[in-house]
Amino acid sequence: MSVENITIRRAKKADLSVINNIEKQLFTDPWDESAFLDALFFYQNTFFVAEENGKILGFVIAGIEDTGEAIYGHIMNIATVPECRNQGLGGRLMQRIEFECLVLGTEGVQLEVRVSNKEAQRFYQKMGYSQVFVIGGYYSDGEDAILMMKWFDN
Numbered sequence: 001m002s003v004e005n006i007t008i009r010r011a012k013k014a015d016l017s018v019i020n021n022i023e024k025q026l027f028t029d030p031w032d033e034s035a036f037l038d039a040l041f042f043y044q045n046t047f048f049v050a051e052e053n054g055k056i057l058g059f060v061i062a063g064i065e066d067t068g069e070a071i072y073g074h075i076m077n078i079a080t081v082p083e084c085r086n087q088g089l090g091g092r093l094m095q096r097i098e099f100e101c102l103v104l105g106t107e108g109v110q111l112e113v114r115v116s117n118k119e120a121q122r123f124y125q126k127m128g129y130s131q132v133f134v135i136g137g138y139y140s141d142g143e144d145a146i147l148m149m150k151w152f153d154n
């Protein structure tokens with residue numbers, strides 16, 4: 001994989017079985033295919049895949065949240081295939097989703113990450129995210145989540 005040859009484009013229905021396979025390999029509590037189908041319907045502007053020569057190597061999904069006081073992007077899922085890690089692919093997906101969130105008028109981007117997922121935490125920190133607080137028992141197996149946030153004006 002060469003990150004220069006990567007295309008980031010919006011996901012489509014035909015991508016979902018590949019995305020679902022990646023998801024099942026990586027997560028202990030994977031989304032099922034119907035969740036990805038819902039994401040395609042509700043978040044069609046903020047659901048991207050990274051591909052090289054037609055092969056999907058990663059994806060990212062965000063929603064837009066409006067609390068009345070702030071509008072921010074919420075990254076709900078991001079993954080790259082293990083054989084392509086540490087080459088900038090995840091960074092490209094983050095840049096693309098952040099740009100889209102900015103264009104959609106948000107003030108920043110939020111995400112949750114497992115307390116045990118040190119690799120992803122380090123990755124998000126490098127991307128400019130800071131820990132805001134811990135959400136106890138956030139995941140279905142009872143693990144806590146760290147809520148991280150990046151404000152665009154920082």
Ligand SMILES: CC(C)(COP(=O)(O)OP(=O)(O)OC[C@H]1O[C@@H](n2cnc3c(N)ncnc32)[C@H](O)[C@@H]1OP(=O)(O)O)[C@@H](O)C(=O)NCCC(=O)NCCS
Pocket residue numbers: 026078079080081084085086087088089090091092112113114117119120122123124126
């Ligand atoms: C988190 C995740 C998406 C990161 O994807 P990635 O493709 O490895 O991301 P990048 O390559 O852009 O960055 C990863 C690291 O490689 C480094 N890197 C980027 N380009 C590089 C290059 N050309 N050479 C060497 N290192 C590089 C980055 O600085 C970063 O360093 P870090 O480990 O100290 O943070 C990926 O690890 C993943 O899918 N994990 C499993 C699913 C998961 O946990 N998702 C998050 C749930 S909250």
